[in-house]
Amino acid sequence: MKHLLLLLLSATLLFSATGCTTAYKAAVDERSIGTQTDDEIMTAEIKADFLQDELIKYMDFDAAVYDGHAYVLGEYESQQQVARGVQIARAVDGVRAVTTYMLPKKDDELCGTTDNLLLYGKIKKELIADEDVKSTNVNTKVIQCNVVFLGIVGSQAEADRAVNHAKGVDGVRSVKSFLRVAR
Structure with missing residues (x-):
């Protein structure tokens, strides 16, 4: 079953890679195409494993991988769920x-x-409107009205601009940035 899920997730990634938006995203991403692919495959595998796990509540957990660094985000009912994730x-x-x-x-x-x-x-909307921020490089998650940024951006100024935009949105409780600057 796990292999079938991975196959379906991989096929979805491949089919979505043919779209213009995804081509643009790949072109402006600070990672190489190979690294992007590796990261997407790892992300898909983590999510497939979350889906199959008895302890994890799939709709409450999310994952993303950048340069081999995995981020596990979401809401938990027990510390055992976090440890399992x-x-x-x-x-x-x-x-x-x-x-x-x-x-x-x-x-x-x-x-x-x-x-x-x-x-x-x-x-x-704020990120897209800012010409100094490549919004496709800023993966935005919102958990209990707290904003979490993931991704790799071109400069610290770009990361700071993204954070400032989020802080300026009414209703945002906090902003946590895991944005990294490309090497």
Whole structure:
């Protein structure tokens, strides 16, 4: 079953790679095409393993890999879930390090899924409008109205601009940036 899921995820990646948006994203990405591909395969494998795991709540966990560094993000009900998420990510061939951004799951009437999606849209709009930020290089996640940035950007100034945009959006509780500057 795991192999079937990986095959489906890989096929989805390949088919989406033929689109103009993805071609542009690949062209402006600070990583080589080979590294982008490796990272996407590792990300897909982590997500497939999350989906198959009994302890992980797939809709509450997300993952992304940049230069072999895996990021596990989301909401948890127990510390065992977090530990399992890290264990899964570390077990993927090619993953050299794992960083987490996990918040305890809670029913928050002041910030639900709709609020997270609204904030995401507002932040992406700001990033796209800024000609000094390659918005496709800034992977934006919103968890309980907290913004998390992942990715590799061209300069520290670009990373700082992205953070400032997010901080300026009404309703954002905090901004955590894991953006790295290309070497």
